[in-house]
Amino acid sequence: MLRVIAKRTSVRGARQQSTAAPPPPPPKAAPKPSGGGGGKLALVGITVAGAGGVVGYAYVDPEFRKQVETTVPPIKQVFDGIIGPANPIASKPQIQNVSAVKKVEKVLPPLELAPLPPIERKSNVHIEPVDVKKQSYTPATPPSAQLVEQKNRQLEDRLKSAIHSAEGRVRAATESKLRTINAINDHASILKQTVDDAKNANWENVTSALRKAEDEAKIDSGFEVDGRNYIDTLRQIVKQGKTDPITASNPLLLNAQETANKLDYQLDEINSLVNKSRQESSVLNQYKDLIEKSRQQFALEMKSILPNVDISAKDKNLNEDELNALIAHAHLKVDQLRRQLTEQQVREEQHIAQALENQRHVDERISADKLNLELNRVARQREVDIEQAVLQSRSSWNNELEDQLKRTTHAHSEHLEQVIRTQRQLFEIEQNQKIEEAVGKERDLHSAQIGAAISRLDGIEEVLGSRIALDNENRRTKQFWIACHNLLDTIRYGNKAGNDIDSRRLSLKESLNLLKEVNPEDEFVNAVIASFPQQAVTSGTYTEQDLKNRFEKLYKVGRQTSTIDENGGSLGSYFWSYVRSLFLVDLPRQYADNEPIDVNNIGNIDVLARARYYVRNGDFDKAIRIIQLLKGQPANLARDWVVDVRASLESQLLVELLVAHAAVTSIRSTY
Amino acid sequence: MPRSEDEVGQKIDRCFADSLLKLTGGVAIGIVASVAFFKSRSWPIWFGSGVGLGTGWSNCRHDFAQPFVLHGKKVPAGQDSQGKPAYNIVVEKQ
Numbered sequence: 220m221l222r223v224i225a226k227r228t229s230v231r232g233a234r235q236q237s238t239a240a241p242p243p244p245p246p247k248a249a250p251k252p253s254g255g256g257g258g259k260l261a262l263v264g265i266t267v268a269g270a271g272g273v274v275g276y277a278y279v280d281p282e283f284r285k286q287v288e289t290t291v292p293p294i295k296q297v298f299d300g301i302i303g304p305a306n307p308i309a310s311k312p313q314i315q316n317v318s319a320v321k322k323v324e325k326v327l328p329p330l331e332l333a334p335l336p337p338i339e340r341k342s343n344v345h346i347e348p349v350d351v352k353k354q355s356y357t358p359a360t361p362p363s364a365q366l367v368e369q370k371n372r373q374l375e376d377r378l379k380s381a382i383h384s385a386e387g388r389v390r391a392a393t394e395s396k397l398r399t400i401n402a403i404n405d406h407a408s409i410l411k412q413t414v415d416d417a418k419n420a421n422w423e424n425v426t427s428a429l430r431k432a433e434d435e436a437k438i439d440s441g442f443e444v445d446g447r448n449y450i451d452t453l454r455q456i457v458k459q460g461k462t463d464p465i466t467a468s469n470p471l472l473l474n475a476q477e478t479a480n481k482l483d484y485q486l487d488e489i490n491s492l493v494n495k496s497r498q499e500s501s502v503l504n505q506y507k508d509l510i511e512k513s514r515q516q517f518a519l520e521m522k523s524i525l526p527n528v529d530i531s532a533k534d535k536n537l538n539e540d541e542l543n544a545l546i547a548h549a550h551l552k553v554d555q556l557r558r559q560l561t562e563q564q565v566r567e568e569q570h571i572a573q574a575l576e577n578q579r580h581v582d583e584r585i586s587a588d589k590l591n592l593e594l595n596r597v598a599r600q601r602e603v604d605i606e607q608a609v610l611q612s613r614s615s616w617n618n619e620l621e622d623q624l625k626r627t628t629h630a631h632s633e634h635l636e637q638v639i640r641t642q643r644q645l646f647e648i649e650q651n652q653k654i655e656e657a658v659g660k661e662r663d664l665h666s667a668q669i670g671a672a673i674s675r676l677d678g679i680e681e682v683l684g685s686r687i688a689l690d691n692e693n694r695r696t697k698q699f700w701i702a703c704h705n706l707l708d709t710i711r712y713g714n715k716a717g718n719d720i721d722s723r724r725l726s727l728k729e730s731l732n733l734l735k736e737v738n739p740e741d742e743f744v745n746a747v748i749a750s751f752p753q754q755a756v757t758s759g760t761y762t763e764q765d766l767k768n769r770f771e772k773l774y775k776v777g778r779q780t781s782t783i784d785e786n787g788g789s790l791g792s793y794f795w796s797y798v799r800s801l802f803l804v805d806l807p808r809q810y811a812d813n814e815p816i817d818v819n820n821i822g823n824i825d826v827l828a829r830a831r832y833y834v835r836n837g838d839f840d841k842a843i844r845i846i847q848l849l850k851g852q853p854a855n856l857a858r859d860w861v862v863d864v865r866a867s868l869e870s871q872l873l874v875e876l877l878v879a880h881a882a883v884t885s886i887r888s889t890y
Numbered sequence: 891m892p893r894s895e896d897e898v899g900q901k902i903d904r905c906f907a908d909s910l911l912k913l914t915g916g917v918a919i920g921i922v923a924s925v926a927f928f929k930s931r932s933w934p935i936w937f938g939s940g941v942g943l944g945t946g947w948s949n950c951r952h953d954f955a956q957p958f959v960l961h962g963k964k965v966p967a968g969q970d971s972q973g974k975p976a977y978n979i980v981v982e983k984q
Contacts, residue, residue, distance in 0.1 A: 769893065769895060772895050772896075773895040776895050776898055776899070777895075779898075780898060785957070786955075786956075786957060786958075787954055787955045787956055787957035788954065788955065789951060789954065789955060790947075790950060790951050790954055793898075793954055852898075852957070855894060855897070855957060856894050856895045856897065856898065857894065857895065858894045859893045859894035859895065860893070860894065860895060
């Protein structure tokens with residue numbers, strides 16, 4: 220846009236120039252010295268004004284001064300002499316003044332730091348529970364540093380390339396503009412030369428110079444457009460960079476903006492230079508037109524005086540009349556010219572004034588252009604500065620805000636910490652109380668449980684102990700049972716290795732002692748053991764088979780002596796009894812258990828037969844009972860057998876008692 | 891110790907043994923008398939054997955007729971206070 224404005228201003232300036240150029244009235248004759256004096260005056264004025272303007276502006280704007288000094292180093296001394304040494308710090312208030320003067324709506328109004336509300340310190344009593352965990356709000360996810368860096372780098376690359384290309388274009392445009400200026404100047408000089416030296420004028424040179432100048436102008440306009448386009452793209456890039464929040468704070472943006480402004484300004488300046496040279500050349504064109512016009516007038520006059528004479532015909536000789544006429548005319552002309560000259564001299568001041576006026580107009584225009592340019596530049600610079608200032612103030616504001624925020628957050632965090640600490644303490648106290656209560660309760664419960672468990676354990680131990688005792692008892696009774704059975708076997712079968720009847724008897728003493736040892740505290744067992752027959756204990760009992768054998772013998776002898784009295788008898792009676800027994804038939808008989816017996820009338824033979832039946836059936840008990848019915852000698856004979864059988868039976872009964880006792884104890888102790 | 895059912899057998903054994911001893915003694919006395927006094931006549935031998943047999947028979951009859959007589963042995967057991975030999979009676983059967 221700026222470029223368009225600049226162009227428009229330049230075009231307008233050119234148009235004004237072209238419209239303003241005609242006003243000076245065309246002098247009848249080309250007043251060469253006066254015209255030259257006016258031009259010099261104007262030139263000097265312009266130069267002085269320009270220098271003054273530059274110096275003044277340099278005084279006002281140190282930036283401009285610096286720029287001028289960099290472009291034209293010798294001018295530094297001049298500046299130093301006139302306006303004192305450069306004061307780099309002076310630029311800051313300038314900018315601020317400017318920004319203060321020029322209130323731009325685009326720029327953000329100065330941000331006022333709204334005073335933060337004072338942090339209320341609540342007393343600890345009114346603490347409200349704050350869920351600390353939930354405060355982890357997630358801030359708007361900042362673009363990753365990598366992305367920012369990448370974008371910035373991209374932007375910087377683009378900016379650099381754009382700046383480079385724009386600089387190149389602008390340089391090219393400047394060069395071509397300079398060439399244009401040279402061409403215009405050449406054209407002007409050639410034109411002047413040609414006009415001045417009319418005699419051997421070579422208009423070809425002029426036209427060629429003009430064409431060259433036009434060509435150059437065309438080329439330079441192309442270059443200029445190119446350069447401006449590039450600057451525009453640079454600006455666009457800068458704008459894009461600024462709109463992007465990620466790259467808005469890139470310092471290169473401002474530099475690029477400045478560069479763009481500088482380049483623009485360079486182009487504008489060179490444009491103004493071109494315009495100036497064009498103006499000069501247009502002045503020369505006027506000069507040429509004037510000379511041309513005066514020549515034509517002269518020719519017309521000559522023609523009116525001497526219509527038949529061709530002035531251009533050189534070889535012709537004029538006659539006297541003609542010469543006279545010519546001379547007269549010349550006199551008249553001289554006279555007229557002199558009058559004109561005087562008149563001109565009279566009006567010269569007027570002319571000069573007019574010319575001065577013209578020049579002043581032109582100067583004003585130029586200076587206005589320049590001023591516009593400068594204003595634009597300054598405005599742009601100011602914008603940049605404002606932006607910088609804005610940026611700076613924003614950054615400072617940001618810093619301040621950050622500080623405030625930090626302070627606030629710090630205070631807030633402190634407050635929170637305090638709150639949390641207090642809450643924690645309260646909570647801890649409560650918790651401790653609760654814990655103590657719970658621990659007490661738990662302890663009570665636990666002790667109750669432990670008491671129950673211990674009692675149960677005691678019970679279990681007791682049971683286990685009793686179980687163990689029972690086990691032991693059981694085992695002992697089993698062993699006891701085995702021993703009893705052993706004893707029973709001993710009673711029944713005696714010493715199986717014995718060869719005769721007496722050696723087969725086995726003393727029960729050992730076994731009984733063993734039983735006593737096994738059950739030392741069992742009264743029953745002791746009593747039973749104590750009630751064993753003495754004979755059985757000391758010398759043992761006869762085995763069953765031995766008793767049976769003995770009974771067989773007793774039977775035989777009993778039958779043989781069945782009729783003998785218990786007090787004995789004579790040998791004859793014994794012999795008779797023996798003979799009698801030989802004639803007795805011994806028939807095996809079956810006897811019922813419950814058969815009634817006539818105790819008084821039963822004979823010895825019958826008793827022995829019954830007893831034999833029972834003995835053979837192993838029923839010593841009944842046999843003994845029957846044997847008691849024997850009378851006489853057989854009863855004597857049977858005495859020992861009865862005793863022995865009774866002992867055996869007694870022992871057997873006692874052992875069976877012990878066995879039963881053992882079995883019962885075993886069963887009792889069985890779980 | 892004899893068992894009661896063997897008593898009769900023992901008595902018979904004793905009878906035979908005693909009778910044989912008596913008979914032998916009688917025969918021996920008879921032989922001596924016949925040779926010494928009776929000029930080797932035979933009848934003193936028969937007499938002596940008859941006496942011996944009769945003695946044995948008598949002893950045997952007494953033994954059988956008194957079933958509760960205890961038979962024992964006289965065992966010398968030192969001397970008594972008068973210097974006479976003392977005897978213990980060991981009963982064969984209770």
